[in-house]
Amino acid sequence: MKLSYVIKRVLYSLFVFAVVITLNFFIPRIGVEDPAERYYPPQGNMSEIEYEIVKQLTREQYGFHVSTWQQFLNYLKGLAQGDLGTSFRPGSPKVLDLIKERLPWTLVLSVSTMLIGLIVGVLFGVVAAVKRGRWQDTLLLNASTVMVALPSFFIALVLSFYLGFEWEIFPAYTDSTMVSEFAWTWEGISRVARNAALPVMSMMVGSIISYAQGTRNAVIAVTNEDFVLTARAKGLKRSTIRYKHILRNSLLPIVTSLGMSISGLIGGQVVIEQVFNWNGMGTLFLEANQTNDYPLMMGIMLLLSGFTILSILLTDLVYVLLDPRVTVGDKR
Amino acid sequence: MEQVLKLRNLKVVFPTDYGLIRAVEGVDLDIYHRECVALVGESGCGKSVTSQAVMRLLDSPPALIRMDVLEFDGRDLTQCTEAEMQEIRGKELAMIFQDAMTSLNPVMTVGNQIDEMYRRHYGDSKQAAREKTVHALELIGIPEPKERANSFPHQLSGGMRQRVLLAMAFACMPKLIIADEPTTALDVTIQAQVLKTLRGMQRGCGTSLLLVTHDLSVVAKMADRVYVMYAGKIVEKAPVKELFTNPHHPYTVGLMAAVPRLTDEKKKFTQIPGTVPSPVHKPSGCYFHPRCEYATERCRREMPRLEPMGRDRQVRCFHPLGVGGKSSD
Numbered sequence: 001m002k003l004s005y006v007i008k009r010v011l012y013s014l015f016v017f018a019v020v021i022t023l024n025f026f027i028p029r030i031g032v033e034d035p036a037e038r039y040y041p042p043q044g045n046m047s048e049i050e051y052e053i054v055k056q057l058t059r060e061q062y063g064f065h066v067s068t069w070q071q072f073l074n075y076l077k078g079l080a081q082g083d084l085g086t087s088f089r090p091g092s093p094k095v096l097d098l099i100k101e102r103l104p105w106t107l108v109l110s111v112s113t114m115l116i117g118l119i120v121g122v123l124f125g126v127v128a129a130v131k132r133g134r135w136q137d138t139l140l141l142n143a144s145t146v147m148v149a150l151p152s153f154f155i156a157l158v159l160s161f162y163l164g165f166e167w168e169i170f171p172a173y174t175d176s177t178m179v180s181e182f183a184w185t186w187e188g189i190s191r192v193a194r195n196a197a198l199p200v201m202s203m204m205v206g207s208i209i210s211y212a213q214g215t216r217n218a219v220i221a222v223t224n225e226d227f228v229l230t231a232r233a234k235g236l237k238r239s240t241i242r243y244k245h246i247l248r249n250s251l252l253p254i255v256t257s258l259g260m261s262i263s264g265l266i267g268g269q270v271v272i273e274q275v276f277n278w279n280g281m282g283t284l285f286l287e288a289n290q291t292n293d294y295p296l297m298m299g300i301m302l303l304l305s306g307f308t309i310l311s312i313l314l315t316d317l318v319y320v321l322l323d324p325r326v327t328v329g330d331k332r
Numbered sequence: 333m334e335q336v337l338k339l340r341n342l343k344v345v346f347p348t349d350y351g352l353i354r355a356v357e358g359v360d361l362d363i364y365h366r367e368c369v370a371l372v373g374e375s376g377c378g379k380s381v382t383s384q385a386v387m388r389l390l391d392s393p394p395a396l397i398r399m400d401v402l403e404f405d406g407r408d409l410t411q412c413t414e415a416e417m418q419e420i421r422g423k424e425l426a427m428i429f430q431d432a433m434t435s436l437n438p439v440m441t442v443g444n445q446i447d448e449m450y451r452r453h454y455g456d457s458k459q460a461a462r463e464k465t466v467h468a469l470e471l472i473g474i475p476e477p478k479e480r481a482n483s484f485p486h487q488l489s490g491g492m493r494q495r496v497l498l499a500m501a502f503a504c505m506p507k508l509i510i511a512d513e514p515t516t517a518l519d520v521t522i523q524a525q526v527l528k529t530l531r532g533m534q535r536g537c538g539t540s541l542l543l544v545t546h547d548l549s550v551v552a553k554m555a556d557r558v559y560v561m562y563a564g565k566i567v568e569k570a571p572v573k574e575l576f577t578n579p580h581h582p583y584t585v586g587l588m589a590a591v592p593r594l595t596d597e598k599k600k601f602t603q604i605p606g607t608v609p610s611p612v613h614k615p616s617g618c619y620f621h622p623r624c625e626y627a628t629e630r631c632r633r634e635m636p637r638l639e640p641m642g643r644d645r646q647v648r649c650f651h652p653l654g655v656g657g658k659s660s661d
Contacts, residue, residue: 226434232389233429234500235422236452245437323439324484 002320013313020305021079025072028294036064062086062295084299088291095299098284103266105179106273106280108192110265112200117207122254124208125215126247132220140216144209153271156202160275163198170197174277199276203269207261214257218250225249251322259315263308336508336540337363337386340401344381346394351612355381355395357564360638361542363508368534368541370555370572372548372587374608378564379544383510386542387427388417405507423453426501428530430513432493436485442496443469443481449503468499473529491522495529502533509534510542515550527553548591552576557644560584563609563619566638569646580641580652582624618649626651 036055046054059065063074078085084095128140164172174195182188222228223246231241270282281300288296319326339361346353356378363369371379384390385397388409402409404425412420421427429435437445443465450461462481469477472495485493494514501509514530515523531554534541543554551558551572558575560568560583568581579585586604606623609615617634621627630650638648641655 226429226431227437229389230427230429230435230497230500231437231448233387233421233427234449234452235418235420236448237418240448240452244440248439249437325438325486 005320005326006317009313009316013309017306017309020309021076021302022072024298024302024305025075028298029068036062061092062088079302084302085295087288087296088293089296095296098296099281099299099303102279102281102284105278106266106282108196109199109203109269109272109278109280112196113203113207114261114265116200116204117211118258120204121208121211122215125212126219128212128216129219129223130242137216140209140212144213147206147209152202152206152269153275155205156199156272156275159198159202163201171195172198172276174279176277179279195276195278199269199272199278202275203272211254211257214253215250218253219246222246222249248322252319255315255318255322259311259318262311262314263304266307267304334365335362335403336365336367336405337361337542338401338403339386339399342382342385342399342402343397344378344385344390345396347396348612353611354564354614355611356385359561359564359566361386361559363540363542366535366538366540367556368531368543368554370543370545370551370558371561372545372551372558373561374546376608376611377561379546379561380512382561383427383512383542383544387421387425387510388412389421389427419453422449422506423504424507426504426506426509428497428501428509428511428514431517432490432497433485433517435497436493438485441482441484442488442493443483446481446496446500446503449500453504464503465499468503469496472496472499472502472533473525474499490518491526494518494522494526498526498530498533502537502539505537506539508540508542510544512544513546514543516545516547523550530554548587560587563614564611565619565648566646567620567648569638569644571644574645578654580645580647580654581620581649582626582651582653583620585653586623626653 036058056065063071066074075085082096084099086092087095087098089098124136124140128137131137160172163169171194178191178195182192228241228245231245236245266281267285269280270286272278273280273282274286285297285300287293288300339359342356342359342361343354344356346355359378359382361369361371361382371382373379381390381395385395385399386402386404388402390397399410404420407420409417409420436442443462446465446468447456447458447461450456450464451458454461456464465481466477469480474480474492474495480488480492485496488496494517497514501511511530515526518526527550530541533539541554543550545551555572557571558569559566560575560581562583568575568579568584570580575584576588579588583604586602589602590604604623609619609622615622616632618624618627618631618636621631624631628651634650636648636650638646641647641652
């Protein structure tokens with residue numbers, strides 16, 4: 001029964017991915033005229049015939065010389081071989097190579113933010129739930145109210161102004177040689193850590209508070225369940241009840257929000273990366289947008305949506321492990 | 333006879349934004365060895381709060397709890413620390429709850445949930461505990477106990493789940509089991525089977541039982557003695573036979589009349605007029621007087637005391653029925 005559930009979920013995810021690939025290919029093509037004309041306007045001393053040849057060559061170079069359907073088939077063929085297409089950038093770099101270059105730097109920020117947010121947030125949330133109504137809980141409530149009004153880029157600006165420019169504790173601006181001079185040495189790593197400090201700090205506040213809030217509410221909701229009273233009536237110790245009965249049941253909503261945030265890991269934070277001059281996926285996407293480099297945009301979008309589908313699938317599968325009731329709903 | 337539970341003057345108050353909710357106002361309970369005592373009343377009369385207060389499971393805050401005596405098996409529970417209470421709960425003083433679906437942890441197998449009893453109170457190993465669990469499930473009438481132990485609560489029927497709760501409560505052969513509406517969530521045929529099992533187990537194990545219920549038919553089947561509760565106070569206490577043949581308090585009489593009978597065709601199926609008073613604004617005098625057809629001026633002014641009425645009977649009424657020539661109908 002569980003196996004059939006897993007197969008069903010996987011097939012469903014594959015179907016969604018196929019739809020995403022199709023839409024991802026056709027939507028950018030709706031409003032765009034001949035890319036050759038668009039990216040190579042007539043040069044001053046070029047004759048009409050020469051210009052036609054240049055355009056034709058450009059089309060052939062990017063695979064636009066065939067019909068749209070044929071292009072789609074070629075695109076699918078490329079995808080099957082792990083080729084996301086070729087960027088319009090000078091030098092015609094492969095989209096996949098551009099992404100490979102930026103993704104690790106985005107992951108440095110996003111994964112550390114998520115881990116700190118998850119660990120600190122869940123701990124804080126459990127404490128707030130246990131100390132319900134006391135100062136720890138009030139602190140969380142007030143902090144989350146303030147956070148609603150404080151976007152992360154504002155925190156980023158404040159942090160970069162004080163910790164960066166005024167007190168010079170952390171670099172306010174990522175130095176451009178961090179990436180080019182990176183090596184797996186102690187110095188290289190600590191340099192990345194120092195540069196990442198401010199962007200991570202500006203993002204983790206919100207992350208911690210949202211995990212804490214979710215955990216607190218889940219723990220309180222589960223604490224009021226009847227089976228917790230049963231567990232107490234059985235004479236179980238408070239710690240046993242807390243970890244074996246309450247926390248396990250509170251995990252479900254936490255796993256959901258974790259799954260949701262996994263897909264955000266590779267997207268990068270466009271604004272935060274801009275504020276701190278961090279060359280990650282967010283910046284790459286912004287550049288692609290500004291230069292109308294749609295093979296690159298398509299590549300990033302495809303990666304993002306593929307990752308989203310994958311993380312939702314994983315969330316669903318983890319649910320099966322955590323909650324034995326999940327398959328019941330599937331049987332109906 | 334050996335007394336298992338002695339409760340004197342239990343008072344429980346919940347402070348709320350609307351005022352104080354006086355849930356329990358001076359309840360006394362006595363339960364003897366091997367006895368089944370029923371605590372009867374409408375919803376909101378304080379019977380569940382009373383049972384949880386005896387288990388010392390009420391959280392304070394929010395509840396404000398006061399009692400003069402809480403003796404269980406010769407021990408003064410009011411002096412026990414939380415750690416000592418945890419040793420007693422489940423092992424000597426167990427509880428069965430109303431809705432087995434929500435009272436069992438949905439993500440743990442029922443076997444694991446019963447194992448916990450043996451592992452906690454006897455320090456058994458996983459295997460030893462499971463052996464005892466399977467035996468307990470078998471005893472309580474669950475077919476294929478070994479397989480069933482690996483089921484999750486949602487995979488069992490309502491009656492099975494309730495039996496799991498029974499097996500859990502009887503696991504350590506406690507001296508007293510408090511069953512809070514143990515069959516209310518079940519349909520009538522299953523209810524009868526579960527009650528039969530409960531009665532059989534109680535007799536077989538020599539356990540005392542405090543049965544909290546609103547269902548008089550359950551009381552008639554199960555109980556030896558009955559406490560009738562209304563708006564946080566005991567209004568009548570009697571052995572079960574005497575209560576059914578000759579109820580003294582007008583509220584008890586009203587409850588009896590509200591049970592439809594197959595045998596009495598003459599008697600109409602009646603209901604008690606009015607509703608249970610709001611726990612925040614209880615009426616003056618006797619709490620039952622606004623719904624009582626025998627109420628007098630004195631009932632409106634004064635709260636009657638719980639007076640002895642013959643052997644082992646008590647009633648809280650100025651004008652008890654069925655006494656000295658007055659008839660109860």
